Amino acid sequence: MSKAHRGRPLKEENPGAGRGSCPLCKRSGLKLLYAYEADDKKLAICKQCNAAVKTGKFKETIAAL
Ligand SMILES: [Zn+2]
Numbered sequence: 001m002s003k004a005h006r007g008r009p010l011k012e013e014n015p016g017a018g019r020g021s022c023p024l025c026k027r028s029g030l031k032l033l034y035a036y037e038a039d040d041k042k043l044a045i046c047k048q049c050n051a052a053v054k055t056g057k058f059k060e061t062i063a064a065l
Contacts (some may be wrong), residue, residue, distance in 0.1 A: 005047075023065060024049040024058050043064065052057045 003009060010033075010045035011017050022026040023043050036043040041062065045053070052058055 004043070011065075015045040020044070022049055024052070024061050036062070038062070 004013070009049060010031075014033075018031045019029055020032050022032055023047055024045055025048065027046070030046045032044035032046055034045050034047060036045050036050070036053055043062070043065070049058060052063075058061050
């Protein structure tokens with residue numbers, strides 16, 4: 001397993017090193033390396049939001065998207 005979220009593999013596999021604006025926390029310029037899939041929605045979210053979603057947060061934000 002390569003470190004898909006760090007270093008050279010990240011830059012080779014993601015244009016811009018996977019950076020963008022997170023749809024959940026609305027911050028920009030962070031790495032969106034975690035896939036969220038539910039209810040036919042596919043989101044690329046940041047590390048912090050990935051952890052938050054797992055604890056049950058952002059349900060309303062996701063439903064509103
Ligand atoms: Zn986020």
